[in-house]
Amino acid sequence: MSLVGSGVSALRLPRDETPPLWAVLRRVLIAFGLLGLAVLTVFLDRHGYADNDGNGVGLLDAVYYATVSLSTTGYGDIAPLTQQARLINVLVVTPLRVLFLIVLVGTTLEVLTERTREQYRQNRWKAHMQAHTVVVGYGTKGRSAVRALLADGYPRDRIVVVDGDPGVVAEANADGIAAVLGDATRRAVLEQARVRTAERVLVSSARDDTAILVVLTVRQMNPGAPIVSAVRESENAPLLEQSGATSVVVSSEAAGRLLAVAAVSPATGKVVEDLLVSHAGLELNERAVTPDEVGRAVRDLDAVVLAVLRGGRICRYASDEADLLLADDRLVVVRDTGRPHRD
Numbered sequence: 001m002s003l004v005g006s007g008v009s010a011l012r013l014p015r016d017e018t019p020p021l022w023a024v025l026r027r028v029l030i031a032f033g034l035l036g037l038a039v040l041t042v043f044l045d046r047h048g049y050a051d052n053d054g055n056g057v058g059l060l061d062a063v064y065y066a067t068v069s070l071s072t073t074g075y076g077d078i079a080p081l082t083q084q085a086r087l088i089n090v091l092v093v094t095p096l097r098v099l100f101l102i103v104l105v106g107t108t109l110e111v112l113t114e115r116t117r118e119q120y121r122q123n124r125w126k127a128h129m130q131a132h133t134v135v136v137g138y139g140t141k142g143r144s145a146v147r148a149l150l151a152d153g154y155p156r157d158r159i160v161v162v163d164g165d166p167g168v169v170a171e172a173n174a175d176g177i178a179a180v181l182g183d184a185t186r187r188a189v190l191e192q193a194r195v196r197t198a199e200r201v202l203v204s205s206a207r208d209d210t211a212i213l214v215v216l217t218v219r220q221m222n223p224g225a226p227i228v229s230a231v232r233e234s235e236n237a238p239l240l241e242q243s244g245a246t247s248v249v250v251s252s253e254a255a256g257r258l259l260a261v262a263a264v265s266p267a268t269g270k271v272v273e274d275l276l277v278s279h280a281g282l283e284l285n286e287r288a289v290t291p292d293e294v295g296r297a298v299r300d301l302d303a304v305v306l307a308v309l310r311g312g313r314i315c316r317y318a319s320d321e322a323d324l325l326l327a328d329d330r331l332v333v334v335r336d337t338g339r340p341h342r343d
Contacts, residue, residue: 010181011122011192014173031103038066038096041088048085052077069093070100125178130197132158136184136214138168141204141230141251146177160193185213187221195221203229203245208236212243219244282334289329297323304334 042049043062051057057065057078065078070093080086133149135142138161146159161172161179172179182189184205195201201218205211211229218227226246231237237248262268271282286309298305308315309330325331 011125012169012173012179012181014176014178027103031100034096034100034103035066035070038070038093038100039063041092041096042066045085045088048080048082048088049078050081066093070097072097072101126194129160129178129194131199132160132194132197134160134162134190134193134195134198134201134218135204136162136201136218137204137206138163138172138179139204139206142202145202145204146175160198162189162193185210185217187217190217190221195225198222198225200226200228203227205230208232208240212236212239215240215243215245282336284332285335286330286332289325289327289331291327293325294327296325298325303331305331306334307332 039059039062042057042065043059046057046062049057049061049065051061061078067073068075069089080089133154135146138146142161142163146161149159150156156176157178159177161169161177162182162184163169163172163179164181164183166181169179169181180189180192182192184190195218201222203211203214203218205214208231211231215227215229218225227244228247228249229240229245230249230251231240232251234250237250240248262270262272284306293301298308308325309332310326310328
């Protein structure tokens with residue numbers, strides 16, 4: 001994964017890729033369908049046509065006339081004579097000829113219009129993209145964060161990935177996620193990801209110094225959005241917080257702590273891992289206090305409460321400060337993913 005590059009950015013939106021063979025086959029089928037419709041039209045009105053050989057117009061003649069007409073060859077040996085036949089040629093055969101030619105040169109037209117259509121898609125995407133989640137870095141941590149968001153029901157089309165590796169960006173598109181290719185420390189790249197209107201930003205770069213620069217830039221562009229950043233070394237966590245990160249996750253220490261817990265007590269390690277993996281049994285959930293819980297003590301609730309969020313502060317379970325619940329409090333609880341939960 002690379003987040004620092006030349007500074008050139010490009011928005012890549014996911015799309016449904018059609019296999020080349022099927023694209024060609026589809027055009028061939030459409031062309032034969034148009035030809036068949038032209039043959040049927042001429043054959044049903046065959047008495048309105050004249051052949052130079054003096055014989056009537058049969059099915060083979062109708063196929064021949066439709067073929068040379070749609071291909072604009074037009075030898076003139078078979079021609080419409082009656083007013084009805086000529087009117088049908090104007091209203092039916094000529095439009096079919098135009099459609100037939102469009103199908104034949106469809107590949108060329110598609111190439112010529114691809115850039116215009118892609119620009120339209122990007123402009124439409126930028127106009128509607130707001131209150132979304134920007135994930136800087138689509139490596140192991142970034143992909144895991146995106147999978148967790150999707151597992152919790154977050155819309156796929158409200159996630160934007162920023163990464164400097166073209167291969168990684170292609171992987172994000174293959175996962176159905178819009179991505180921006182470029183250096184995430186540059187404002188122009190973050191502008192492409194619509195960071196100014198983002199609801200939150202997750203930073204999962206491979207280097208701590210890059211994460212600090214990204215957080216600084218994001219905070220300048222979006223002063224109010226929560227920024228969650230991963231950091232390898234705990235000594236760099238204060239720098240990220242000073243740069244504007246709302247929350248910092250020390251990945252190396254978290255992994256090391258989990259390893260130690262699992263080594264000392266494998267069962268405890270399983271429980272902690274269970275809490276970290278979405279929809280694996282147990283998981284952490286934040287919810288509002290319900291009306292029937294207001295004024296009650298935390299210890300009297302049926303839910304397993306780990307903390308109370310009050311006025312921007314986190315009150316631990318054992319804190320006397322959060323003993324009686326208020327209407328504006330929010331609870332961090334442990335719930336069973338097999339049971340419905342209250343928001």
